[in-house]
Amino acid sequence: MGQFGIGQPLRRKEDPRLLRGEGRYTDDVNVDGQLWAAFYRSPHPHADILSIDPAPARAAPGVAAVFTIADLDADGVPDMPCEVELSDLSGRPMWKPMRPILARGRVRFVGECVAIVLAATQAQAREAAELLKVEYAPLPAVADSESALAADAPVLWEALGSNVPVHWQNQDSAPVDAAMAAAAHRVRVRIVNNRLVPSPMEPKAALAAWDAQAAKLTLWAPTQGGRRIQANIAKRYLRLEQDQLRVISQDVGGGFGMRGQTYPEFVAVAWAAKQIGGAVKWRADRTETFFSDYHGRDQVNEAEMGLDSDGRMVALKIVTLVNLGAYMAENGPRMPIEGGGRIIPCCYHAPQFHFSVKPVFTNTVSTDTYRGAGRPEANFLMERLMDEAARATGLPREEVRRRNYITQFPYRTPMGYVIDSGEFARGMDDALRMAEWSTFEERRTEARARGRLRGIGVAAFIEAAGGRAPTEDMRVRVDAEGAVTVFSGSHAHGQGHDTVFSQLVNEFLGVDPDRVRLVQGDTDVTPRGSIGTFGSRSSMMGGGGLKASCEKIVAKATLVAAHLMQAEPAAVRFETGVFRAGASETTFSEVAAAAWDARRIPEGMTPGLDESCLFQREAENFPNGCHVCEVEIDPDTGTPEIVRYVAIDDCGVVLNPLIVHGQVYGGVAQGLGQAMVENALYDADGQLVSATYMDYGMPRAHHMAHVEAGFNTTPCRTNPLGVKGAGEAGACGAPPAFIGALVDALRDHGVTHIDMPATPEKIWRAINRANAPA
Amino acid sequence: MKTKVTLNVNGQERTAEVEPRTLLVELLRDQLGMTGTHVGCDTTQCGCCVIHVDDKAVKSCTMLAVQAQGKKVVTIEGLAAADGTLHPMQEAFRDHHGLQCGFCTPGMVMMGVDIARRLPGADEKTVREQLEGNICRCTGYQGIVEAILSVVNPGAVKEHHHA
Ligand code: FES
Ligand code: FES
Numbered sequence: 019m020g021q022f023g024i025g026q027p028l029r030r031k032e033d034p035r036l037l038r039g040e041g042r043y044t045d046d047v048n049v050d051g052q053l054w055a056a057f058y059r060s061p062h063p064h065a066d067i068l069s070i071d072p073a074p075a076r077a078a079p080g081v082a083a084v085f086t087i088a089d090l091d092a093d094g095v096p097d098m099p100c101e102v103e104l105s106d107l108s109g110r111p112m113w114k115p116m117r118p119i120l121a122r123g124r125v126r127f128v129g130e131c132v133a134i135v136l137a138a139t140q141a142q143a144r145e146a147a148e149l150l151k152v153e154y155a156p157l158p159a160v161a162d163s164e165s166a167l168a169a170d171a172p173v174l175w176e177a178l179g180s181n182v183p184v185h186w187q188n189q190d191s192a193p194v195d196a197a198m199a200a201a202a203h204r205v206r207v208r209i210v211n212n213r214l215v216p217s218p219m220e221p222k223a224a225l226a227a228w229d230a231q232a233a234k235l236t237l238w239a240p241t242q243g244g245r246r247i248q249a250n251i252a253k254r255y256l257r258l259e260q261d262q263l264r265v266i267s268q269d270v271g272g273g274f275g276m277r278g279q280t281y282p283e284f285v286a287v288a289w290a291a292k293q294i295g296g297a298v299k300w301r302a303d304r305t306e307t308f309f310s311d312y313h314g315r316d317q318v319n320e321a322e323m324g325l326d327s328d329g330r331m332v333a334l335k336i337v338t339l340v341n342l343g344a345y346m347a348e349n350g351p352r353m354p355i356e357g358g359g360r361i362i363p364c365c366y367h368a369p370q371f372h373f374s375v376k377p378v379f380t381n382t383v384s385t386d387t388y389r390g391a392g393r394p395e396a397n398f399l400m401e402r403l404m405d406e407a408a409r410a411t412g413l414p415r416e417e418v419r420r421r422n423y424i425t426q427f428p429y430r431t432p433m434g435y436v437i438d439s440g441e442f443a444r445g446m447d448d449a450l451r452m453a454e455w456s457t458f459e460e461r462r463t464e465a466r467a468r469g470r471l472r473g474i475g476v477a478a479f480i481e482a483a484g485g486r487a488p489t490e491d492m493r494v495r496v497d498a499e500g501a502v503t504v505f506s507g508s509h510a511h512g513q514g515h516d517t518v519f520s521q522l523v524n525e526f527l528g529v530d531p532d533r534v535r536l537v538q539g540d541t542d543v544t545p546r547g548s549i550g551t552f553g554s555r556s557s558m559m560g561g562g563g564l565k566a567s568c569e570k571i572v573a574k575a576t577l578v579a580a581h582l583m584q585a586e587p588a589a590v591r592f593e594t595g596v597f598r599a600g601a602s603e604t605t606f607s608e609v610a611a612a613a614w615d616a617r618r619i620p621e622g623m624t625p626g627l628d629e630s631c632l633f634q635r636e637a638e639n640f641p642n643g644c645h646v647c648e649v650e651i652d653p654d655t656g657t658p659e660i661v662r663y664v665a666i667d668d669c670g671v672v673l674n675p676l677i678v679h680g681q682v683y684g685g686v687a688q689g690l691g692q693a694m695v696e697n698a699l700y701d702a703d704g705q706l707v708s709a710t711y712m713d714y715g716m717p718r719a720h721h722m723a724h725v726e727a728g729f730n731t732t733p734c735r736t737n738p739l740g741v742k743g744a745g746e747a748g749a750c751g752a753p754p755a756f757i758g759a760l761v762d763a764l765r766d767h768g769v770t771h772i773d774m775p776a777t778p779e780k781i782w783r784a785i786n787r788a789n790a791p792a
Numbered sequence: 793m794k795t796k797v798t799l800n801v802n803g804q805e806r807t808a809e810v811e812p813r814t815l816l817v818e819l820l821r822d823q824l825g826m827t828g829t830h831v832g833c834d835t836t837q838c839g840c841c842v843i844h845v846d847d848k849a850v851k852s853c854t855m856l857a858v859q860a861q862g863k864k865v866v867t868i869e870g871l872a873a874a875d876g877t878l879h880p881m882q883e884a885f886r887d888h889h890g891l892q893c894g895f896c897t898p899g900m901v902m903m904g905v906d907i908a909r910r911l912p913g914a915d916e917k918t919v920r921e922q923l924e925g926n927i928c929r930c931t932g933y934q935g936i937v938e939a940i941l942s943v944v945n946p947g948a949v950k951e952h953h954h955a
Contacts, residue, residue: 029886029887029889030886030889030891032894033885033886033891033894034876034878034882034886036891036894036897037868037872037878037882037885037886037891037894037897037901038828038868038869038871038872038876038878038882039826039827039828039829039867039868039869039871039898040828040869041828041894041895042827043827043830043895045821045827045831046821046827141813217929218893218895218929219830219832219838219840219893219895219896219927219928219929219930220830220832220893220895221831221832269893269894270893271830271832271893271894271895272892272893272895272929272930273893274929303833303834304832304833304834304835304838305834511893512892512893512894512930513892514892676889677889679889680889680892680930680931680934680935683931683932683933683934683935684892684929684930684931684932685932686932687931687932687933688929688932710833710834710835710837711833711835711837711838711927712835712837716837716927716929718920718923718924718926718927718933719919719920719921719923719924719926719928719933719936719937720917720920720921720923720924722920722932722933722934724916724934724937724950725932725934748932
């Protein structure tokens with residue numbers, strides 16, 4: 019490994035620009051003559067729309083237009099589909115509703131878009147939106163998935179007749195029930211996996227400008243890679259050729275899975291701009307993002323594990339409800355089944371496994387991918403079961419895990435996915451050692467003397483990265499001066515691709531990272547087959563495509579070098595930026611210059627040094643790790659304090675440790691946020707109670723502790739770089755490690771579980787309920 | 793009805809016509825075209841908009857433009873030297889990987905400079921508490937806390953595990 023190549027903690031290239039305030043996020047862009055858009059949103063969770071009178075809004079100062087679904091329908095704009103296909107055991111397919119861009123006849127959640135208002139200024143647009151007159155006939159509403167199953171629950175979709183569009187199961191439960199009945203120990207848990215708001219710090223925004231001369235629309239919007247949104251909006255909604263829409267996402271203020279989707283607001287803004295033949299800008303305020311960004315998690319899991327007398331799992335049964343919201347988002351029902359199901363039963367071998375999932379409609383905004391997308395839920399469930407298994411068998415928590423770890427690879431999971439590699443016990447041993455697990459009881463005793471309750475938790479987890487879309491398109495161009503431009507299909511919104519891709523180019527071509535430029539987030543120039551960044555796929559997919567493109571560059575450059583040196587191509591070696599054949603040598607830059615000069619290349623060769631690769635992955639990769647969390651609780655207030663946090667991660671080959679650790683820290687914070695403070699709360703009537711940062715707990719610096727992080731590297735065997743994704747690990751490890759520590763601290767109070775978020779109030783109640791005289 | 797305000801922004805006298813309800817951050821971003829200061833919320837919670845007004849850290853979403861009349865304002869754009877050389881706090885954020893997407897960063901850096909001015913020698917706990925009004929969704933705060941500590945109290949920076 020060279021000074022700047024793979025594995026070096028290179029400081030980020032993107033930082034100086036961002037640190038000087040020179041980032042260019044969507045709201046930083048303005049177009050002359052742009053109108054501002056505001057959405058009129060439903061105040062009702064469930065209601066029939068009797069009438070819409072846009073006249074008072076149209077008459078307001080500065081207003082240029084008000085559009086409702088009638089205008090979209092008149093133009094033939096179709097509704098939004100869900101891409102997921104599922105069926106029940108009898109083969110009956112899942113029932114799927116379509117979502118209109120603006121509500122048609124009925125609203126089904128608070129914040130659903132009903133109309134879009136265009137005005138000269140943002141303030142005018144917002145004020146006019148408030149003047150819109152909509153008459154409603156309110157309907158009964160239901161917000162949580164369990165209530166939505168009740169026989170008398172309000173039904174969101176009459177055509178379906180219930181709120182459950184499919185009952186999916188991996189297999190009939192009979193064999194698992196038999197194994198469960200015969201088990202020496204049986205443990206059960208019931209877990210409410212709290213609903214979260216992804217909350218990247220940059221609110222959703224969009225600016226669309228129609229250029230009549232070019233017959234082309236440009237859409238600036240924060241996305242995780244614009245190609246899919248480009249194809250969707252251009253072809254489906256605007257009936258344009260794909261290239262008549264240019265999507266630009268230059269700097270994007272965080273993604274976390276919620277920016278891959280085509281939001282109805284994007285479609286409405288793009289359509290409105292085309293309709294008026296001008297430019298339309300919209301920026302959500304934070305409350306709108308709470309109402310309308312797709313939420314994450316929101317599962318209820320009931321699970322049972324059977325173990326033999328040695329503490330080895332013999333059967334596992336998981337019954338899951340996932341709250342879909344009112345509509346089905348692009349990936350909605352995928353979360354537990356493909357999201358979590360890709361890894362379940364996580365790090366452990368389960369000889370018998372039954373998995374049942376019911377997606378449920380409720381009067382809430384849709385749920386979709388959020389950091390981990392089903393895997394944090396699955397890992398949380400398995401780790402709570404393992405802690406319970408330790409209690410039931412009397413084995414130490416680490417020992418019951420050790421006895422059940424998968425140790426033979428490749429390993430085929432009960433759902434048919436193949437895990438290539440991992441060293442789970444080694445990772446746990448490293449974490450326990452770093453966290454001084456063996457001497458914990460001394461610290462518990464010492465804390466007790468100070469009147470504090472101290473506990474420790476351990477959580478093993480596994481992730482699946484790089485999944486779903488099996489290809490990514492990358493292009494590398496070397497100019498005649500030897501400088502390199504990477505045209506990336508994947509997209510960075512915090513992950514540091516500019517730096518890491520430069521390191522890879524340095525590794526493969528020997529070019530100084532400062533001479534590598536990254537082009538991303540502009541569909542006019544990014545590769546055609548670009549997919550984008552999600553599921554921690556950029557290291558494997560982007561990196562793999564980049565490596566293959568660089569190999570093509572070296573192959574062609576070798577022919578040019580051979581021609582220049584008058585050597586046989588087979589005799590030419592390329593090493594650290596220099597081509598050698600016998601005693602002659604020529605540098606990469608010299609070869610690059612020649613490659614663009616038709617007179618200096620072999621006959622029949624096309625000039626240039628510009629290669630691309632539609633990289634096809636062989637398999638997903640399976641990052642994993644073990645986290646240990648130690649907490650102290652103030653029993654008078656119930657306030658928990660994280661006193662130590664250790665994270666050992668297997669992210670495969672580490673391309674840049676600074677950046678990979680950064681991903682781990684960020685994931686841990688989101689995991690601890692879920693475990694400690696975050697909760698998207700709808701009341702029973704379907705009103706979103708937590709719609710600002712005053713009501714929705716965000717993890718802040720003082721909630722967090724310094725994370726001590728290390729790697730347990732097991733190179734991935736199924737991709738050329740040996741990498742495993744790093745983005746979602748922390749969000750998987752932190753919730754069970756933290757809750758495990760809390761429960762351990764409260765074990766003398768008879769506490770066996772606390773649902774997330776474990777707020778001081780919940781903890782205080784748990785302590786005092788236990789203390790209360792019976 | 794518009795009002796004229798004159799203020800000094802990053803060493804330059806600037807005058808603008810604003811509505812009484814115009815927020816200082818709107819004046820900076822929309823009228824003066826200085827988009828380094830960001831807006832991340834509507835309730836004074838996130839700190840993406842922190843700037844300095846008369847040498848104090850202020851949330852520019854929570855101050856009216858007219859209140860800045862005659863004041864000295866420094867934004868993130870005014871921190872680095874004219875040739876682009878980063879301010880030591882900016883440099884520290886880079887060294888400690890204190891930013892990912894960069895959206896919270898201008899506010900974090902301005903807050904860090906303010907902490908350094910008020911609380912030299914602050915310990916880790918104090919720095920974390922001082923960041924109560926700044927939210928970062930990407931970094932888990934680790935690099936941010938380390939960066940600020942490296943300026944105010946270098947001995948308190950915890951060792952990194954880059955192995
Ligand atoms: S924009 Fe959030 S505090 Fe100012
Ligand atoms: S770096 Fe993205 S919000 Fe802080």
